[in-house]
Amino acid sequence: MTLKKLGKLALMTVASISVAGGALAQEPNDPFRDPAIESLEGKWIAYLPISAGFDLAQAWGGVVKEESERYGMKFTVQDPNWSTDAMAQGMTSLIAEQPDVIVTQNPDTQSLARLMMQANRAGITVIQMNMQGAVQTDAYVGPDYIDMGRKIAERAIEQCGEGTDTSHKISIVQGVITGGVSYFQVQGIMDVLKDREDIEIVSSQAADWDASKARAITETVLQQHPDLCAVLDMWDGQAIGTGAAVKQAGLADSVTVITSGGGAGSTCDLIRDDTFDIVYNYDAPGMGRDAWTAIMIALQNGGGGNSKTQIFSPTHIMTKDNVDQASCWDAEIYASRLR
Amino acid sequence: MKLTGRLKNVSQEKIVFTITLVMFAVFALTLDGFIGTSNLLALLRSVAVLGILGLGMLIVVLGRGIDLSMVANMAISVAWTIQLVGTGMPLWAALAIGLGFALGMSLITGILVAFAEIPAIFATLAMGTFIYGFGRAHLITGTDVVYLPSNFGWASQIGQGRLLGIPIPIILAAILAAVVYLFLRFSKHGWNTYNIGDNTQASRITGIAVRPTIVLQYMLSGTAAYLAGLITATAVQSMNTRMVNSNMIYDVILIVVLGGVSLSGGRGSVRNVMVGTLLIGVLVNGMTIMDIQYTIQNVIKSLILLLAIVADSVINPRDEQTGQQGDI
Numbered sequence: 233m234t235l236k237k238l239g240k241l242a243l244m245t246v247a248s249i250s251v252a253g254g255a256l257a258q259e260p261n262d263p264f265r266d267p268a269i270e271s272l273e274g275k276w277i278a279y280l281p282i283s284a285g286f287d288l289a290q291a292w293g294g295v296v297k298e299e300s301e302r303y304g305m306k307f308t309v310q311d312p313n314w315s316t317d318a319m320a321q322g323m324t325s326l327i328a329e330q331p332d333v334i335v336t337q338n339p340d341t342q343s344l345a346r347l348m349m350q351a352n353r354a355g356i357t358v359i360q361m362n363m364q365g366a367v368q369t370d371a372y373v374g375p376d377y378i379d380m381g382r383k384i385a386e387r388a389i390e391q392c393g394e395g396t397d398t399s400h401k402i403s404i405v406q407g408v409i410t411g412g413v414s415y416f417q418v419q420g421i422m423d424v425l426k427d428r429e430d431i432e433i434v435s436s437q438a439a440d441w442d443a444s445k446a447r448a449i450t451e452t453v454l455q456q457h458p459d460l461c462a463v464l465d466m467w468d469g470q471a472i473g474t475g476a477a478v479k480q481a482g483l484a485d486s487v488t489v490i491t492s493g494g495g496a497g498s499t500c501d502l503i504r505d506d507t508f509d510i511v512y513n514y515d516a517p518g519m520g521r522d523a524w525t526a527i528m529i530a531l532q533n534g535g536g537g538n539s540k541t542q543i544f545s546p547t548h549i550m551t552k553d554n555v556d557q558a559s560c561w562d563a564e565i566y567a568s569r570l571r
Numbered sequence: 572m573k574l575t576g577r578l579k580n581v582s583q584e585k586i587v588f589t590i591t592l593v594m595f596a597v598f599a600l601t602l603d604g605f606i607g608t609s610n611l612l613a614l615l616r617s618v619a620v621l622g623i624l625g626l627g628m629l630i631v632v633l634g635r636g637i638d639l640s641m642v643a644n645m646a647i648s649v650a651w652t653i654q655l656v657g658t659g660m661p662l663w664a665a666l667a668i669g670l671g672f673a674l675g676m677s678l679i680t681g682i683l684v685a686f687a688e689i690p691a692i693f694a695t696l697a698m699g700t701f702i703y704g705f706g707r708a709h710l711i712t713g714t715d716v717v718y719l720p721s722n723f724g725w726a727s728q729i730g731q732g733r734l735l736g737i738p739i740p741i742i743l744a745a746i747l748a749a750v751v752y753l754f755l756r757f758s759k760h761g762w763n764t765y766n767i768g769d770n771t772q773a774s775r776i777t778g779i780a781v782r783p784t785i786v787l788q789y790m791l792s793g794t795a796a797y798l799a800g801l802i803t804a805t806a807v808q809s810m811n812t813r814m815v816n817s818n819m820i821y822d823v824i825l826i827v828v829l830g831g832v833s834l835s836g837g838r839g840s841v842r843n844v845m846v847g848t849l850l851i852g853v854l855v856n857g858m859t860i861m862d863i864q865y866t867i868q869n870v871i872k873s874l875i876l877l878l879a880i881v882a883d884s885v886i887n888p889r890d891e892q893t894g895q896q897g898d899i
Contacts, residue, residue: 283813285707285715314816409866438865442817443716443807445865448617452859455610456603469716473807480731480806498718498809505721507808567713 271531272303278331280322281361282339284311284570286469287496287563288516289337292361294566295520296335296527309570316343323347326356332535333357333527338365340410352537357530359523363412368540371526375492375514376544377413381420384464384490387510387549388421391488392461394430399459404436405446405474407466414438414466417492421464434460443473450477460487468493468502468511475507494519495550500560503552511550517561519545584831584843586882590875591850598857605860612738618852619740620799624823625844626744626751627795632827633755634788635768635836636691640680640699641796641823643815647706648673649800650717650810654710657720666726670797676702677793681786703815711812719808730805740802747795752841754791760784768836825872826851829879850875 277300281289293309300307308331312318316339326334327350334356338344345366348358358369392398404421407414418436425431435453439446446465454460454477463478465471471491478487488509493499494516502508522545533539550558599606624641631638652669656662676698683694711717719727732739755761763784766774775781804810830847832839854875858868 283715285812287714287716290714314813409864435859435862437859437862440817440865442814443809443811444620444803444814447807448855449859451613451617452610452856455607455613456860469811472718472809476731476807496714498716501718502808563714571712 268528268532269303272300272305272528274304274306275332275531276306276308277333277335277527278326278329279307279309280312280319280326280334280336281309282312282316282319282337282363283314284309285313287498287566288362288494288519290563290566290570291494291496291516291561292335292520292523294569295517296524297570299524300527314339316340320344320347323351327351327354330354331356332531333359335359335361335523335527337361338363338412340408341366341412341415342410355536357527357535358537359526359530361519361523364416365412368542369537370530370535370539371523371541371543373519373522373526373543374412374545375512375547377416378420378423380492380512380514380547381417381422382424383420384417384492384512385421385424387490388462388464388488389424389428389431391490392431393428396461398461399432399457400430401432401434401457401460402462402464403434403450403453403457403460405449405463405465405470406436406438407441407470409438411441417466439470439473441467441470443470443476445473446470447473447477450474451481454478454481454483454487458483462488462490465489465491467491468499468508471508472502475502479507492547495558495560496563497560498563500550500555500558503550503555506552509551512547513550513558514545514547515559517566582831583829583879583882584846587829587831587850587879588846590879591846591853594850594857595853598853598860602857602860605857610856610860612736612741614852614856615741615744616738617856618848619738619744620802621822621826621851622744622844622848623747623795623799623802624819625826625848626747626841627792627799628823628827629832629839629841629844630751630755630764631691631788631792632832632834633768633836633839634764634785635771636684636785636788637695637824637834638677638680638789638792639692639695639820640676640702641792642817642820643699643702643706644673644676644793645796645800645803646810646812646815647702647710648676648797649804650812651706651710652801653717653719653723653804653810656723657717662722662724662726670794673793673797673800674790677789677796678786680793681789684789685782685785699815699820703812707812715812717804717810717812719804719810723805726801727805727808730802730807740806743798743802747798748841748845755840760787764788765837768838770837822851825876829876 279293297307310322312322323344334351348365348369349367351358352369360369360372362374364372388402392400392402406418434457437449439449450463463474465474468491475489478484478489484506490510491508492512495513499511503511522543526543604610628638648669651672652665655665680695680698683689684691729739734742763779766779767781767784826847827844830843832843
């Protein structure tokens with residue numbers, strides 16, 4: 233081996249070590265992570281539910297807040313406390329302040345439609361939770377209410393339809409008529425029931441998401457039709473009044489109370505004590521996760537209404553038989569996370 | 572001219588009572604199952620809470636005041652009671668604390684009106700917002716609906732129970748109506764309430780303790796609010812503090828005014844409130860049986876109110892004698 237060759241070898245060794253050393257100093261080799269993290273880091277998520285004081289909004293917000301903080305994002309929450317006006321004002325001022333993402337929930341299909349379009353045009357990503365508005369934005373996150381309504385109607389047919397030893401009478405307690413949750417569920421229900429000769433809808437009234445109103449309506453309906461077979465209520469927070477009326481009329485055994493909700497611990501308790509019979513659970517913390525997914529998808533793909541996705545959250549049926557295996561979450565945990 | 576002369580003695584109360592009777596007769600004839608005992612009990616049951624709130628409002632309105640903080644006071648004091656029981660406090664202690672809160676808040680309201688001389692409409696409006704805000708920020712910090720825990724014991728019978736087949740809310744409303752009647756008719760403070768409402772200055776000159784009496788009026792309405800809240804909460808096994816945002820307080824004013832109680836004070840009695848409550852009860856019950864949508868129900872309700880007011884102003888036109896200062 234000549235001196236020249238030896239020198240060459242030494243040079244190559246040094247070079248290869250320095251190359252190896254350079255490679256060691258680099259991040260693990262995932263070329264896709266950095267752009268993803270960059271698209272999230274330092275961004276601002278503004279949360280504007282119709283109220284920050286009820287179990288669903290607390291679960292969604294709690295999950296999104298925790299995830300956003302993990303990635304160094306700013307999370308703010310506004311509480312319009314059930315006032316559509318305050319919500320529209322909040323949305324208007326948010327558009328001026330230019331957050332990167334607005335996560336909101338429509339009080340009805342129309343009130344925020346224009347503002348959401350405006351926000352999208354200003355490059356803000358808009359995620360709609362649970363109550364879909366009249367315009368499509370980056371994502372709608374929530375159960376497929378029309379399908380859920382159909383399923384509920386089929387359940388009602390199973391309980392009260394032809395061939396059952398019942399009066400075949402059902403009553404429907406709507407929420408706010410123009411609110412997405414109620415509007416689309418009722419649409420699905422009527423879809424199935426309109427051609428059914430065997431089912432008689434004896435009452436279909438709105439209780440404005442108010443348990444006391446739902447109680448009064450159902451009490452009167454039960455006076456007129458003590459042989460009622462089932463009541464379909466569009467939300468568990470309101471159905472607690474419906475269920476109480478059924479229970480206090482001593483008809484808990486013969487009247488099936490079917491409702492839907494986010495599956496909070498309070499709902500599980502009400503299934504256990506016979507206030508509710510069948511609950512379609514759309515798992516609010518799961519929806520929070522879906523909302524976070526929607527935010528990630530939107531931000532990594534430009535946001536601002538670039539792509540539009542309907543993210544239908546999974547649902548499952550809860551009855552007394554499986555309630556103990558269900559994940560009945562504690563609203564207080566998410567409420568304190570959101571504070 | 573002759574007609575109005577003959578109808579001169581027909582008060583608004585009589586007009587409303589007649590409307591109630593006519594509607595009752597129409598519903599009884601046309602709607603199946605309206606006249607049944609159980610439906611009539613359900614009818615009364617559905618307006619018992621409204622009636623109790625109306626009785627509290629009556630006392631304040633007779634003293635030429637108004638209490639817009641009633642619904643907030645009722646929601647927060649009862650929600651706090653339920654929450655305290657849920658966290659393990661003995662029932663009686665929680666009930667006492669809740670009542671104490673309701674009384675404390677209405678005491679402050681009374682002092683603001685009587686001693687600071689802030690007009691009742693502003694003082695109670697602000698107090699309502701304060702009670703709700705304070706309650707949601709410091710007392711009911713979690714979910715805005717507080718669910719009734721299973722250890723609420725006998726107290727859950729307040730809204731759910733029956734005595735001799737009659738729902739307890741109806742019995743409580745009847746008892747309260749009797750108590751308020753006796754208070755207004757036979758007690759010194761009751762008389763003074765009318766006097767103060769009729770002419771505050773003259774009452775003061777004649778030596779009536781005007782300010783303490785006004786404070787007492789607000790505390791009585793606070794008590795009525797707490798009772799109404801307990802019935803509401805135990806009937807639906809939860810207290811929804813969101814009701815503060817509803818138009819319930821207007822419904823309370825509606826039944827008071829509808830029955831013929833003058834908002835300018837000094838005129839009206841328990842009977843007026845009962846008539847107003849019955850009208851709303853018959854109307855809402857009948858419309859629910861007819862499966863009329865809630866929004867349409869509101870339209871019909873307000874049309875009937877307008878009808879009653881128009882009838883009253885045609886039959887009893889305002890003039891210098893009947894119109895009072897501060898008449899709204």
